[in-house]
Amino acid sequence: MEAIEAPPLIKIPNFLPGIPGAFIPDHVVMTWIVMAFLIGVSYLATRQLTEVPGLMQNVMETVIEAFTGMLDSMIGHEGRRYLPLIGSAGLFIFFSNILILIPGLRCPTANLNTTASLALIVFISYHFFGVRKQGLLTYLKHFLGPVGEFPKFLLIAMGWILVPAFILVEVISHLARVLSLSIRLFGNIFGEDTVFLFILFLTSIMWPIYVLAPLISGLVIFTGLVQALIFVMLSTMYIAGAAHHEEH
Amino acid sequence: MRSKLTGVVTGVLAAVGSTTFAWAAEGGAKAGIDTTYFWVTVLTAGFGMAIASAVAALAQARAISAALEGMARQPNAAGRIQTAMIIGLALIESLAIYVLLIALILLFANPFSAIIVGGP
Numbered sequence: 314m315e316a317i318e319a320p321p322l323i324k325i326p327n328f329l330p331g332i333p334g335a336f337i338p339d340h341v342v343m344t345w346i347v348m349a350f351l352i353g354v355s356y357l358a359t360r361q362l363t364e365v366p367g368l369m370q371n372v373m374e375t376v377i378e379a380f381t382g383m384l385d386s387m388i389g390h391e392g393r394r395y396l397p398l399i400g401s402a403g404l405f406i407f408f409s410n411i412l413i414l415i416p417g418l419r420c421p422t423a424n425l426n427t428t429a430s431l432a433l434i435v436f437i438s439y440h441f442f443g444v445r446k447q448g449l450l451t452y453l454k455h456f457l458g459p460v461g462e463f464p465k466f467l468l469i470a471m472g473w474i475l476v477p478a479f480i481l482v483e484v485i486s487h488l489a490r491v492l493s494l495s496i497r498l499f500g501n502i503f504g505e506d507t508v509f510l511f512i513l514f515l516t517s518i519m520w521p522i523y524v525l526a527p528l529i530s531g532l533v534i535f536t537g538l539v540q541a542l543i544f545v546m547l548s549t550m551y552i553a554g555a556a557h558h559e560e561h
Numbered sequence: 562m563r564s565k566l567t568g569v570v571t572g573v574l575a576a577v578g579s580t581t582f583a584w585a586a587e588g589g590a591k592a593g594i595d596t597t598y599f600w601v602t603v604l605t606a607g608f609g610m611a612i613a614s615a616v617a618a619l620a621q622a623r624a625i626s627a628a629l630e631g632m633a634r635q636p637n638a639a640g641r642i643q644t645a646m647i648i649g650l651a652l653i654e655s656l657a658i659y660v661l662l663i664a665l666i667l668l669f670a671n672p673f674s675a676i677i678v679g680g681p
Binding site: 437493497499500501503504539540542543546547 | 644
């Protein structure tokens with residue numbers, strides 16, 4: 314495994330107290346690089362907003378229209394207020410996933426710390442949005458299952474009997490959402506990283522393999538895009554389920 | 562013809578497998594510890610990943626074929642069907658990724674290897 318590990322290009326001495334080791338961890342430095350890139354591009358694109366957009370403004374407008382289109386189709390007309398969270402998560406994940414294409418850098422999302430942080434942010438956010446929209450007691454009543462919603466007496470009794478089972482199933486499924494969001498992104502991007510680095514390593518042994526490198530780069534970009542899309546769509550569905558599902 | 566090919570493949574696998582056991586025993590004798598645990602975990606990781614990939618591929622094939630059939634019946638619903646298909650594929654694939662995670666933990670971060678190697 315040492316042969317296909319990319320040694321980090323940037324080693325910053327550790328100035329944060331409480332973190333072991335001599336250097337700041339790789340995934341943190343790569344996160345800073347992605348942040349710097351995104352902030353730089355956003356600043357350059359919004360410096361002079363004109364009615365007829367130039368190149369960068371046009372690109373950014375297309376990206377924002379894609380996000381708001383998805384939010385509108387899944388949440389409805391109130392989806393616009395979740396654009397900061399969903400848009401930043403989507404763009405950050407996409408550019409983190411393709412960072413391996415630059416020599417010397419690794420994907421921060423290939424580390425379970427980054428993906429677990431993203432999944433926890435989404436988890437806390439959608440519960441917060443649900444409580445803010447519906448109130449704490451109404452939101453917690455949705456965990457009890459279909460209790461008071463049936464007109465006939467027998468079905469109401471069955472609703473009350475099923476409450477313990479329903480609480481257990483709902484809690485476990487919500488915790489499984491965090492697990493699946495983080496591990497899906499981590500597993501896909503770590504596998505992609507390893508395959509990419511392995512192809513480059515094989516090139517040192519059998520030089521004709523280098524013709525595969527453009528194909529693998531295309532695969533890296535495709536997988537990065539699909540995984541970012543999946544993360545964003547699932548987060549939007551969780552927000553829609555928590556805050557905006559069937560108004561009675 | 563098919564039974565002959567199966568016989569040849571089985572013969573090759575048996576030959577390779579028996580030499581693997583011999584290598585493992587020789588390596589263990591050199592290191593002075595019982596290496597049964599290690600080659601069993603490597604086999605488990607490999608076979609587990611193979612089975613997970615095969616079953617995930619079959620499930621994704623069913624999902625894609627159903628989505629394509631739906632798109633062929635109603636081309637103006639193709640966008641929504643494609644979105645649902647992509648989400649379904651990612652959810653099925655994540656189950657195979659869980660098995661990959663277990664295989665990676667077994668191979669590179671094995672929690673019991675220190676006990677086995679540094680044992681009595």
